[in-house]
Amino acid sequence: MDTIPIILSRQRDFFKSQKMKDVPYRLSLLKALKKEIIASEHAIYDALKKDFKKPEFETFISEFGLVMSELNLAIKNLKKWARPKRVRSSILTFPVRDYIYKEPYGNILIIAPWNYPFLLAIEPLIMAIAAGNTVILKPSELTKHTSQRIADIVQRTFPEAVATTIEGGVEIATELLAQKWDYIFFTGSVPVGKIVARAAAKHLTPVTLELGGKSPCIIDDTANLKLAARRISWGKFLNAGQTCIAADYIIIKSNIKDVFIDALKIEIVKRYGDNPKDSSDLPRIINKKNVQRIADMLAGSQVIFGGHVDVENCYIAPTLIDTPHLDSKIMRDEIFGPVLPILTYDTEQDIEHIIWNGNKPLALYVFSKNNTFVEQTIKKYNFGGGVVNDLLIHFGNHRLPFGGVGASGMGAYHGKTGFNTFSHHKAISKRGNWLDPSVRYAPYKGKLGLLKKMFKYFS
Numbered sequence: 001m002d003t004i005p006i007i008l009s010r011q012r013d014f015f016k017s018q019k020m021k022d023v024p025y026r027l028s029l030l031k032a033l034k035k036e037i038i039a040s041e042h043a044i045y046d047a048l049k050k051d052f053k054k055p056e057f058e059t060f061i062s063e064f065g066l067v068m069s070e071l072n073l074a075i076k077n078l079k080k081w082a083r084p085k086r087v088r089s090s091i092l093t094f095p096v097r098d099y100i101y102k103e104p105y106g107n108i109l110i111i112a113p114w115n116y117p118f119l120l121a122i123e124p125l126i127m128a129i130a131a132g133n134t135v136i137l138k139p140s141e142l143t144k145h146t147s148q149r150i151a152d153i154v155q156r157t158f159p160e161a162v163a164t165t166i167e168g169g170v171e172i173a174t175e176l177l178a179q180k181w182d183y184i185f186f187t188g189s190v191p192v193g194k195i196v197a198r199a200a201a202k203h204l205t206p207v208t209l210e211l212g213g214k215s216p217c218i219i220d221d222t223a224n225l226k227l228a229a230r231r232i233s234w235g236k237f238l239n240a241g242q243t244c245i246a247a248d249y250i251i252i253k254s255n256i257k258d259v260f261i262d263a264l265k266i267e268i269v270k271r272y273g274d275n276p277k278d279s280s281d282l283p284r285i286i287n288k289k290n291v292q293r294i295a296d297m298l299a300g301s302q303v304i305f306g307g308h309v310d311v312e313n314c315y316i317a318p319t320l321i322d323t324p325h326l327d328s329k330i331m332r333d334e335i336f337g338p339v340l341p342i343l344t345y346d347t348e349q350d351i352e353h354i355i356w357n358g359n360k361p362l363a364l365y366v367f368s369k370n371n372t373f374v375e376q377t378i379k380k381y382n383f384g385g386g387v388v389n390d391l392l393i394h395f396g397n398h399r400l401p402f403g404g405v406g407a408s409g410m411g412a413y414h415g416k417t418g419f420n421t422f423s424h425h426k427a428i429s430k431r432g433n434w435l436d437p438s439v440r441y442a443p444y445k446g447k448l449g450l451l452k453k454m455f456k457y458f459s
Ligand code: NAD
Pocket: 111, 112, 113, 114, 115, 116, 120, 138, 139, 140, 141, 168, 169, 170, 173, 174, 177, 187, 188, 189, 190, 192, 193, 195, 209, 210, 211, 212, 213, 243, 244, 245, 334, 336, 362, 404, 409
């Protein structure tokens, strides 16, 4: 295989050829990608099953289906999105017509994580290509079967000078980050996000960082508790809790805690049976290292449900933890597994104390029928995005931008926002020649009064 600098230099040359500016060409690439993905559907399910026993149902709902929606959306709207957009002009610069041109950045690096290994590699690829960039994509080395499938699909779809996959781990990622890119799109953990940001800063390369953190789920005493338990048992244990926007922990009004815990236990048993290890619907933890990491969090915690850990088989049962200390490991680090701590509150200051104890979350959830409480909560805390009375579903609407804030990330994508993320918005004013008022030209004597009036009335 050619070295990274050689492949990148081919992509640079290809970008300079202007072929990526051709919208019909980009459309043909997206249609080819769609054909390859459809042809690989079962191989994709198979790969994720091999990687961490992800059930086909979950792969469809949380990876394949979302990728296909995004791809169809891009194919349907690309011509419209790519067109220069005329905007209202200022009378101060009359006669003029003003436009925003969407131009591709150029050569893009995408680094993907393992937890939704197909979705989080292919979705940014779709929008980067739609916007007219070339791409080098590095999937996660931890999901090696999915990584191979992605590499096959990309290789069969794109000329190498347009897009290619480079598989590998930290070493390869480090080598990739040492190159000069026009944009870097990274999804992964906060510590690696900082490494990416440092590498990008060297060349002032713009970045999107889709990171993680601890996302709280607040339940007040007006909430429909049975429904909350049902929905949380879905959103928390989907993908075995290995979801960046999973509820990391619950903060519940103290007077309803016991009723909620009982309801949640019932729902977990309904989902996965009395022995979740036998359930084919519960994925495994990605590797032994991560099982051990989560097991270390459980040590010293008060387990009130589940708690079974089998390192050899990468299994952790859906587990509930009662009232951990805020300075315990489980409340300091992102859990990223099927373990749910339950904390209580009595006053709003209690909630503030818990949430402001950590970084700005990627997601925040609130279960309540009290609109005032809901609105106050949404407005009080900084977080990437969230849901009222459910988990995760904001991810599924392409009209909502998806991204973090503060330590949970910077930038956003999904749908048209994704296309815009991979496009530089170039401002262009086209001036008419038939009028050229003399007010801006020296000598200025006697013109300032008129200028001030024009600014007052027309700006
Ligand atoms: P990770 O940061 O360990 O790895 C992500 C990618 O970075 C992988 O491709 C990996 O090979 C690469 N990488 C690892 N170490 C590197 C280094 N030192 N230098 C350069 N690259 C390196 O993350 P992960 O374990 O794959 O994923 C889990 C994390 O990702 C969680 O924190 C989760 O919250 C976050 N996440 C965020 C989103 C989001 O959309 N915001 C989505 C999924 C996961």
